[in-house]
Amino acid sequence: MSPVVEPIIAPENLPPRVNYLNAGYGIRSWLLTKDHKRIALLYLASITFFFFIGGAAAVLFRLELLTPQSDLLQAETYNKLFTIHGLIMVFFFLIPSIPAVLGNFLVPMMIGARDLAFPRINLLSWYIFIIGGMFTLTAIILGGVDTGWTFYTPYSTTYANTYVIITAAGVFITGFSSILTGLNFIVTIHKMRAPGMTWMRLPLFIWAQYATSLINLLGTPVLAISIFLIAIERAFRLGIFDPALGGDPVLFQHLFWFYSHPAVYIMILPAMGVISEVITCFSRKRIFGYSFIAVSSLAIAVLGFFVWGHHMFVSSQSIYAGLIFSFLSMFVAIPSAVKVFNWTATLYKGSIIYQTPLLYALGFIGLFTIGGLTGIFVATLAIDVHVHDTYFIIAHFHYIMVGGALMGYLGGLHFWWPKITGRLYPEGWARLSALIIFVGFNLTFFPQFILGYLGMPRRYAAYPDEFQVLNVMSSAGASILGIGYLIPMIYFIWSMRYGPLAGPNPWNAKGLEWTTPSPPTTENFEHKPHITEEAYAYEVKEEKVVG
């Protein structure tokens, strides 16, 4: 076994007597904390809770889809379940996942700061998130909502008989939590960097967070206002989107996708940041093409604002607009491919250590590539007309959002778990569950590409008999995937108490966060660090000058 797996605990590796975890006891010290690391843990607990709600909804509708008839669930219940799954997973799990948990924990540590620029706003954003979550849960408990996570008009404003306004309020409120987190990160990255931490020395995770924060800042308010208009149209019978009252339902789609396409990058960009960190560490090499990866994050963020029309190829959008949106959408493939090539080049001739985070990173590269390439399929006008609103789309975006973003999140959580808790997770179990997740994921979603190509539409509880085999495969994969998610849940909790002590830097990784003790103290650094070298200086033998 490599020394990475079983670190020898020298006295200097013991966790500090007072660290951020035991600096205060009691529920108040957590609920009123302004420490970015504690707020990260508040988010970790809350989004894990939401993840299991969204997952439970998926379990139910995958069970329903075992048989062609709508037997286990009525169509209305089925509609509510996929809506809950989409809403919870997008707004209450994926969007906050890496930024609010890992970003909150790491952004100040990676740039050598004591905290984010606005700790109180950081805590406020968690409370806003929880209030928004409460609204959404209330809507679910009262009887749910069946509009799909997209709230398309005029169904959502006129015809739906479910709790649209409460749900809309929940999404509206939660939006401000990501706006405030984004604002906090942007200011922190601009103004709080330690001496010597120039832009081109920033870890790529920081670049990814910066690009994500820009989208949060500029995209989320547009979603907020569109949802607000839905709510007031429904409440006061206004005619902004309702064609019966002279409004234009497609206008809503424009406003909604102006945010919700970039929202995909809110999910995937931070995961890309994680992958860059993990790959360099476990191939013991400098990243290949640092500046290209950094700039490609910004390029994805900017381009992402100009492609929303690819969701509306069949929504009466003009053919010329469709052509332009199709062309621009393919453009996004360039910065994405730049990243994939650079990661592969980094792995090439590296001294690779197959630690769990790297397994997730490799899984990410493979699945993201499939998700990205099928994205080119659906950005092509003619193919999209064929596969629009079929399971092909479902499979495509799950390869990006689950195969990409969620794999990145889990990889990052494993990678920084020793820093967060001061303890190691059990490596064997972790590798096993990474494998289970990879297999379960592909078994769930690859058949859906075929189903969609054969013409099975999304959002129906019943389907023709000939689709059953592929649907049973998909449901079987989903149960494997579910087990794969439960195992880390169990061993992470186990390791908080019984895991071996990690020491400050169990992976021998570069980066300022690894120069602090695990778990870090409330102030992060004993002395303000001075940075004298670029990020990922893995071949350089001298130690980083700290202090």
Next chain:
Amino acid sequence: MSDKSTAALAHQFDDPEQQLEASTLGMWAFLATEILFFGGMFAAYAVYRLAYPQAFAAASNHLDILLGTVNTAVLIASSLTMVLAVYSAQFAGRRAQVTFLLATLLLGTIFLSIKGVEYAHKFHEHLVPGAGFRFDGADPRHAAIFFSLYFAMTGLHALHMVIGAGLLIALTVMSWRGRFSAVYYTPVEMVALYWHFVDVIWIFLFPLLYLIGRH
């Protein structure tokens, strides 16, 4: 860091300069968000204005141009008193600070009151969209969209004014307690940025809603 720090310096910052720079950038970033927030409605307005120009022109004739103009003047005046409040937070005493803050608050309240009068008129004229809406022009359906946007946009603007008024009250209390000086006046400066932004939104709303297509 601890020896240099003043009472108002938060622990995460190294010096007051960094703190001021961070707050300023944070406020500008927040205003960028706000622009996009209103931007969604401006986009909706543009789409429908282009689609139904006659109905929009006819509907906008029902707005009260006199009250709108007075309100514009009131808001511009309040921006002036706000600037003077920032100036006095740096260079003048408590009295001047409190005077200008209260003057800004008063002008903001006048604006909101006039807006309330306008809303009441629209209500009596049955121009509030919904079941009771009545419009004797050529195209009442699309005039209703104009009024929907009118209420949504000016209502959201008014909500921002109310928040601004709350902030001004907080500033007045802080200023009365002598919190501001040439060394530390960040809160006044930040609220001023916000206040000017809200004014600028109105400077766009006024011609779009009241003036274009008027005859």
